[in-house]
Amino acid sequence: MTAYDDLMAYQRETEALSQVAGRLGWDQETMMPRGAAPQRAEEMAAMESVLHARRVDPRLGDWLAEIEDNALDDVGRANLRHIRRSFERASKVPAQLAARIARVTSEAQGIWAEARAADDFAAFAPTLTEVIALKREEGQALALGGDVYDAMLQDYEPGTTGAEIAGMFGALRPELSELRAAVRAAKAPPKLTGTFDEAAQMKLTRHLAKTFGYDMSMGRVDKAVHPFSSGSGLDVRITTRTNETDPFNCFYSTIHEVGHAAYEQGIDRAYLLTPLGRGVSMGVHESQSRIYENQIGRSRAFTAWLFGEMKEAFGDFGIPDSETFYRVVNRVSDGFIRTEADELQYNLHVLMRFDLERALVAHDLQVQDLEAAWNDRFEADFGFPVDKPSNGVLQDVHWSVGLLGYFPTYSLGNVYAGCLNEAMRAAVPGLDDQLAQGDTSTATAWLRDNVQSHGGLLEPRDVIARATGKPPSESPLLGYLRTKFTEIYEL
Amino acid sequence: MTAYDDLMAYQRETEALSQVAGRLGWDQETMMPRGAAPQRAEEMAAMESVLHARRVDPRLGDWLAEIEDNALDDVGRANLRHIRRSFERASKVPAQLAARIARVTSEAQGIWAEARAADDFAAFAPTLTEVIALKREEGQALALGGDVYDAMLQDYEPGTTGAEIAGMFGALRPELSELRAAVRAAKAPPKLTGTFDEAAQMKLTRHLAKTFGYDMSMGRVDKAVHPFSSGSGLDVRITTRTNETDPFNCFYSTIHEVGHAAYEQGIDRAYLLTPLGRGVSMGVHESQSRIYENQIGRSRAFTAWLFGEMKEAFGDFGIPDSETFYRVVNRVSDGFIRTEADELQYNLHVLMRFDLERALVAHDLQVQDLEAAWNDRFEADFGFPVDKPSNGVLQDVHWSVGLLGYFPTYSLGNVYAGCLNEAMRAAVPGLDDQLAQGDTSTATAWLRDNVQSHGGLLEPRDVIARATGKPPSESPLLGYLRTKFTEIYEL
Structure with a gap:
């Protein structure tokens, strides 16, 4: 040995x-x-x-x-x-500091939940101040004199920097704002109405999971309050949820989690129970969940097939044809909540969190001013004011549990998904014909071979660069969104 | 500190x-x-x-x-x-020996399963020889010159000896054989016929679990191939199984496992996550599962209530009245398999395993002679020959995984249940009136206070002695069985 x-x-x-x-x-x-x-x-x-x-x-x-x-x-x-x-x-990280962070963040989650229920940011502010101070102390220990926020990022997206992300996000924000404003001024597609049996939702959602290549012999689908994917290797389980009036919540939560799970299931089996046997970063992980959910799952081709499946499961549900269904699925609506945001607006939610948390860590923003800063930024980006803290600064659990540097990986995942989609479309001509038949196998095989199978072998950035043949950039995502929503909203 | x-x-x-x-x-x-x-x-x-x-x-x-x-x-x-x-x-126990036992028993389980499927004891014999040799070596290390089988017993029933058990079992065997022979010569009650919806079985089985005081806020009931109870303290889960033509299998498996689970749930909460926070021995554990299942669950009073519940769940299922139902529930039938045996014959299955394994450990019996010894003893006690090894010497997993000294705790549990039943009946007059209403609360509270709550505070024997006011003995069990089956079979 x-x-x-x-x-x-x-x-x-x-x-x-x-x-x-x-x-x-x-x-x-x-x-x-x-x-x-x-x-x-x-x-x-x-x-x-x-x-x-x-x-x-x-x-x-x-x-x-x-x-x-x-x-x-x-x-x-x-x-x-x-x-x-x-x-x-x-x-x-000194053991005492690690223990203190564990204790304080464990308590902070409860305090955050109570403050959110009471819509009272002031009740959470002292705890958040303590969490940030402790995480900053940890970041300083990790940074060894370098940038503290950059050090924090390494826990979730090794190899990236705040400056690099700020560059990408800075390019995204004005374009997304402009596109959003144009969409909101145009005529919206109809909304889904009626009720959809929850047992039938679960049946179709399991069918969807299999359609996206989820291996049920090494996984299972259950209901939970929050959808998630859990585990690596031979045992990767997902959860979803049902809502009688919103079956898309169930279906697209499932497809999203299947993206995460397929990544874990798709890693080279030789890496089982080694450091390479897990998804390499939060950003690359999110790129898989997002490309499954959005670029594939919300495509015109795939929704045409889904429309047929839903008619079979629920009978006539008031949408006349697959083209209308595609527009319904991709409808852009006002909303306060990140996790409920559509494909177009989601990144605007993330971008503001990135700027705010980076400012907090840099001492450029104090916790006592955070609520006002949040509300100002939200109104600037979304065009209407936050009505209460639970719809604003208190909506996410992340900061209470010390996740600083985590938020940007959501949009990094979307950026990566944009890059991968461009490369996949170039590599797989006729993909839409397959998706329109509910056949995702070529798409998911391309992603498995080019992204998932590597596990932790390459650095996150290099996974994307090798799969696409060029460094990651926000351009493909922007181009994809602009084309898609310009067409749907006839801009 | x-x-x-x-x-x-x-x-x-x-x-x-x-x-x-x-x-x-x-x-x-x-x-x-x-x-x-x-x-x-x-x-x-x-x-x-x-x-x-x-x-x-x-x-x-x-x-x-x-x-x-x-x-x-x-x-x-x-x-x-x-x-x-x-x-x-x-x-x-030397670390090397412990590791070898772990490895060999892990492989032996698979070899046993294959041998059982092939009905070929010879295919298992060399492995069993090795397991017994290793466990004997471990037993010698533990016994420090004392009796090896006694040392093995301490893993499951601390404080008891092979001689003590042999005394009890020696008194049980002739009496049980005689009672069994008389019962088999008498007219048998009718058998249950028809089919029973499995979802309705699970619904009623959950109701039964609650009826016996199982706390569902700290437990849950699922299906599994083999019923079991798992966990201690605030999270004690049970499993059961369903068979369309045999609802008693489901109901009495559930009641049995609830007995185990109630023990774990009934331990003084002050002992949570300490060595006292678990059932004290296999024998005392089995006393709880058995008294729930048999002395309470198969009593005339309780089955009268269960008859009404089953009629409500399944409609008329061909049994005219609760007295007939009581006799159906307690019907004694021939069978090869220990786990399917009724209350009267179960201990005869255990007694032969105790004698055989004690002889194996003492070198008085060789593995090559085990199958013949099993078959001889079975025919002597049950009056008909074993037809194949899977119905005989290969039926139980225990020996393959190195469980030597475990079998007797099953009958020790029945003996203890007999003692506890006698004391409980004396302490709770009018208990049958409550059971006939499906109210087990006084019985289960008596068991909780006198047995379960102690957890590991007392030695196993002392738990029973303190609850009953006298040392454990096989007499109450024998008296109970004799009275019950004499009456049912009109001997």
């Missing part, structure tokens, strides 16, 4: 334990009886404590020092890159 | 991790997609490895040496007793 073999055997056990911790999270949201919550909190904490101890185990440092990187192949070097990054991160 | 506080904090985390491992087992039997099995095996092995390392952690030895037992109260001393027993057990 070489030091590399020892390290990988140790890491494999850590990966397995990490999957167990994730499965507990799935159970908590789907199966766990309510009264078990206090015990589950201790179980999760015990797993976290085991995982933390393994991440800072001094043997990792010994193995990493002993291994000659040059003697390894690409896979070996990529494994080392991930393990070294994790070990160095854990070693830089 | 004293050494005791340190020890208990450490132990609490171990208990939480042990609950997590148990939850994975539940998931595997109920929710896990089939294709996830290889990954799950690694996840379970990783959890086992973490738990094993914690059980032999040298800090445990330091803390145990430092603590003054006399300075502790009853609860503290009971905690120490459990932790010390576990640590000493782990320290006595």
Whole structure:
């Protein structure tokens, strides 16, 4: 056994334990009886404590020092890159600070939930101030004198910087605002009306999951309050939800989560339970969920097929033809809430969060001024005022649990999805003919071969660059949105 | 923090991790997609490895040496007793032997399953020989010169001995054989016929679980191939199964598992996630499942209520009245399989396994002679020959996975249930009037207060002795069975 073999055997056990911790999270949201919550909190904490101890185990440092990187192949070097990054991160953050962050963010989530229910930002502000101070302290420890926000980003999107993202987002914002304004001034497609049996929604949603290549022999679909995908390797489960008057919520939540799950299921099996056996970054992950959901799932071709499936499942539901159905699916509506936003407006929600959190971390914005800053920016971008904090600054859980640097990965995912869509369309002529038959197999195979299969082998940016043959850029996404909505809204 | 506080904090985390491992087992039997099995095996092995390392952690030895037992109260001393027993057990067994047993028994289960499917004992015999040799070696390490089978028993029923059990079982066997022969010579009650909707079975089975006091806010009922109860404290889940022509299988499996689950749910909450927070032994556990299932669930009073519930759920199912229904429920039939045996014959199945495994461990019986010994004993006790190994010596998984000393706890549980039933009936006059209304609350409260609430505070034998005011004996069980079946079969 070489030091590399020892390290990988140790890491494999850590990966397995990490999957167990994730499965507990799935159970908590789907199966766990309510009264078990206090015990589950201790179980999760015990797993976290085991995982933390393994991440800072001094043997990792010994193995990493002993291994000659040059003697390894690409896979070996990529494994080392991930393990070294994790070990160095854990070693830089003082244990006491890590414990304090864990405790404060755990309490902060409850305080945020109460403040949101009471529509009272002031009740959350002191806690948020503490969370940001602690996360900034952590960021400083990680940055070693460099940019603190950039250091935070590495937890979610290794290799990117705030400046790079600001460049992309800066180019997106005026174009999206302009397109949004034009769309809102034009005549809107009709809305979906009526009710849709929830059991029939779940039946069709499972059919949709399979249609998008989700392997049910290594996964399952359940209902949960918030849709999510959970797990890696041979056990990747998704959740969705139903709403009697809004079947699109169910179907597109499912397709979105199937995008995440297909990524995990599509990774080269040789990487199972290694650092390469998981999606490489939040941004690349989101690129898969978004391209499944939007560029494929909300395309004219695919919605034509979906229209037929829905008629079969629900009978006549008041939409005369597939062209109208396509416009209904892609209808742009005013709204306060990011998670309910359509494809066109979604990024505007994210862009403002990125600017605000970056300013908070840089001390350019104080928490006491955050609510006003949020409301000003929202009205500037969306053209109407925020009515209450639960529809504004208090709507997302992220900041309360210390997720700073996470928001931009949502739009980075959309940008990546735009790049991948352009390349996929060029590589697969006649794709729409297949999608119109409900056949996504060529599209999903292209994504599996060019993106998903790599797992953690390449750096996030390089995954996209290699798949598309050029560096990531916001241009394809902008072009795609402009073409799509100009046509739908006859601009 | 004293050494005791340190020890208990450490132990609490171990208990939480042990609950997590148990939850994975539940998931595997109920929710896990089939294709996830290889990954799950690694996840379970990783959890086992973490738990094993914690059980032999040298800090445990330091803390145990430092603590003054006399300075502790009853609860503290009971905690120490459990932790010390576990640590000493782990320290006595060489790590290499423990690892070998884990590996061999893991493979042996598959070999046993194949041999059973092929009805070929010879295909399993070499593996069973190896398992027994390894478990005997472990038993010798644990016994320190004492009786090896007694040492094995301590894993399942601390404080008992093979000689003590042999005394009880020796008194049971002739009486049960005689009663069985008389019953088989008498006129049998009718059999249940017809089909029973499986969804309606599950609905009624959930109602039954609640009727027996199962707290659904800290548990849930799912279907699985084999019924089981899983977890302790605030999250105790059960499974059951359905068979269209045999609703009793569903209902009495549920009541049995609710007995196990109620024990875990009934333990003093102060013991949560401590060594006292789990059922104290397999025998006491089985006493709860059996008294729920048999002495309460198959009583004339309770079946009168169940008859009404079944008529409501399934309409007329061909049984004219509750007295006939009571006799149908308690019908004694020939059968090869222990897990399908009725209340009267069940113990005869267990008694023969106890004698055979004790002889195997003592070298008085060789594996090559086991099949013949099994078949001889079966025909002697049941009056007809075994037709094939899958109905005989290959029917149970236990020996393949190294469970030697486990079988007798099933009948010990029945003996304890007999003792508890006698004491409960004396303490609760008019109990049958309540059971006839489907009200088990006084019975289950008596069991909770006198048995379940103690958790691991007392030694197993002392739990029964304190609840009944006298040492455990087989007499009450025998008297109960004789009275019941004499009356049903008009002997």
